[in-house]
Amino acid sequence: xxxxxRGAALALAGLxxxxxxxxxxxxxxxxxxxxxxxxxxHVVRDEDGRVLAGRNARTGPNLHGLEGRKLGSVEGFRYGxxxxxLGERGVEWNEExxxxxxxxxxxxxxxxxxxxxxxxxxxxRVRDAKDAADIYAYLKGLAPAESAEAQQ
Numbered sequence: 365x366x367x368x369x370r371g372a373a374l375a376l377a378g379l380x381x382x383x384x385x386x387x388x389x390x391x392x393x394x395x396x397x398x399x400x401x402x403x404x405x406h407v408v409r410d411e412d413g414r415v416l417a418g419r420n421a422r423t424g425p426n427l428h429g430l431e432g433r434k435l436g437s438v439e440g441f442r443y444g445x446x447x448x449x450l451g452e453r454g455v456e457w458n459e460e461x462x463x464x465x466x467x468x469x470x471x472x473x474x475x476x477x478x479x480x481x482x483x484x485x486x487x488x489r490v491r492d493a494k495d496a497a498d499i500y501a502y503l504k505g506l507a508p509a510e511s512a513e514a515q516q
Contacts, residue, residue: 390494394502397495402427405488408506416506424486429507430457430500446473446482459504463496 398406398417405423408416416428425438436443436451443451450473455461465472469484490496 389501390498391502391505393495394498394500394505397490397499398502401488401490401495402499405486408503417502427503430462431504431507432456432458435461444483444485446477446479446484449482450476459497459500462500463493466490466496466499467493 395417402424403418403421405421406425406427407418407421408428409426410416410428425441425443433456434451435455435457436448455476461472465484466486466488467490469486469489470482473482473484474480490499
């Protein structure tokens, strides 16, 4: 996807119009991409403290049970004001939001909040929408089905 198309997709997602869903996810690629792009800052640790993916990174929040979780709600993690504001509005993670966010966190937050001054603390960007969707599918697969249902 070229830069102009990616920007248009982000703008549409930010306006709530949504871009076309990414093709079927590849969980194996999601695991590979998580190891390449996310592991330096994030861990996936279950409720029992077992590390399911990543190392002991603490720069970013734990990504276990991401689907259906309110933005900015991991206990003990210090989020930025913008993502916290969305969580306080009841906004929850889903694939569309995750993909748009990880591709350009600050731009997505600004669009969602309609605030050009909003900033994201996450500086890294996943450059490929397919990889972002695959990472989401991988993370979703690490959480037991009942945990996603319990959070709704």
